[in-house]
Amino acid sequence: MDVRTICLGILSRGDATGYEIKKLFGDDGYQHFVEASFGSIYPALSRLTQEGLVSVRSEIQEKRPDRKVYSITEDGRKAFLGSLMKPLPEDRHRSPFVFAMLFSHLIPHPRVVEMLDTYIEQSETKLAQLMEPRPQPLPEGERFVTGFGRAVYIAMVNYLHQYRAELKGDAAEAAE
Amino acid sequence: MDVRTICLGILSRGDATGYEIKKLFGDDGYQHFVEASFGSIYPALSRLTQEGLVSVRSEIQEKRPDRKVYSITEDGRKAFLGSLMKPLPEDRHRSPFVFAMLFSHLIPHPRVVEMLDTYIEQSETKLAQLMEPRPQPLPEGERFVTGFGRAVYIAMVNYLHQYRAELKGDAAEAAE
DNA sequence: ACCTATCTATATTGGTCCGATATAGATCGG
DNA sequence: CCGATCTATATCGGACCAATATAGATAGGT
Incomplete structure (x- = not known):
């Protein structure tokens, strides 16, 4: 658009x-x-x-x-x-972080963890903004946009934490 | 990037x-x-x-x-x-559909439903692509990227269906 | 046999977009 | 007094892209 x-x-x-x-x-x-x-x-x-x-x-x-x-x-x-x-243009998503993660095997492990932690922090910040209470009732369009954004960011943050926990386990195993 | x-x-x-x-x-x-x-x-x-x-x-x-x-x-x-x-550039998301939904009150209801149905179809297509079986074990980076994409699109599609069902209820009420 | 659709393959163009910069007006905290 | 930040308009050079150009195919329908 x-x-x-x-x-x-x-x-x-x-x-x-x-x-x-x-x-x-x-x-x-x-x-x-x-x-x-x-x-x-x-x-x-x-x-x-x-x-x-x-x-x-x-x-x-x-x-x-x-x-x-x-x-x-x-x-x-x-x-x-x-x-x-008219037909709407398609969505566009660009994520340097996700692209970089494809090459995580080339990156020193501490840097991978740092990248992930930074992305988690950014995502949590955006989710917190989306979760702030808004005066009710919301107009219908805003109700959709807010609910949609929340659903997507909650899923993102959940997956990121789960993956982070797996990394922690890997690191612990590597440290043994 | x-x-x-x-x-x-x-x-x-x-x-x-x-x-x-x-x-x-x-x-x-x-x-x-x-x-x-x-x-x-x-x-x-x-x-x-x-x-x-x-x-x-x-x-x-x-x-x-x-x-x-x-x-x-x-x-x-x-x-x-x-x-x-180096620090990665931030993600960029552009969604003409989500922006348009902010103005759904200005749009005839059948067109809103059409927009939503089109977006649901596109999202389900992309989720189906993400859900296709891949040869195991996946390289670590691809495991993250695939899991992340799936988590996000599943949440999107779930929310879209839930919202669509609410619209259907509204339309049925309007038809009474 | 011809036409349309689609694929393979390289490359350019004009228009859109953006980060940086320019200019000019403030407040605030150290 | 200085640096950080805000308010406010605007432009520029470089990056990006949809469309287009050119040139090589296959395949299906009429």
Whole structure:
């Protein structure tokens, strides 16, 4: 899903600046399933403005740089809805960690354990974010996304701990 | 993880052509956690050859176009191992489907069900690929990767079915 | 015999994306 | 006063990819 469509989706839920959109990809936002950088957000907003799918107004701020607030237009809502009605692009998963584990036989054992421990910590952090209580009732879409994310990360973390325990056993055996 | 490092990893397991490397990202290869296109594989192989990290030989084929077979060099092995010893880039997950579900309240119910059914089918296909029996014993790295992938996809598919059943209940209620 | 689909094989292109960088406005703790 | 961090907009060079190009096949249907 391209960055312009993602921006339209976000703006359909409320006005925002480029900086605010980027922050939504942070710790308690959409980071588990979409992301974009400043390098693509600002050009996307410019293009959407040119296409008439969003409008923009400047706000002067005291003590802070001025900000540009973007709003979705009626054409923008239609375009976004249209993109949801078309076949969706496939998911993409990239995991340097999982790829690296394929070569664990080439890596000194302590480094393998370190990689695994780092990945476990990162995964537990993300799961903790997903498990934080949210005001109820959740909108239906968010109920799905939260439940889905929790289910996947719980399975990940469980498997990682189980595998880690097996490594510990191996290390103990190796130490004998 | 950049495409050159991925290519080095793949070539550390055996010689291959650019076309063969691309095929490894297909159905029963690495697709669940890394991928690359021809648009990046061929330039990466060229660059690695220039850097002396791989070598290349041409093979004439009857009835088929000639092929270029790449082999990793000793420098290439060291470079690859070096990249595994450094902190790994973070995972990236992009799910247009999950993002779209956030807006399910804007989408006609039949389309939501269709999206969900399509995603369930795709996920079940990938799980079936992961569940196919493999010659035992698996190398340690592959044992982790296969187990991890299975754990994650089983959780996904279970949650998707459970959520789908809830939708069915909603639809039945709506039909009354 | 021809056409379409699919495979084998290498390679490039234009557009998208991103990490880094640039510029400019702050607060806060040491 | 300095470094870390936040707020805020924006661009750039390099990496990546879907599509395309070119060229070699097989196989099934009409």
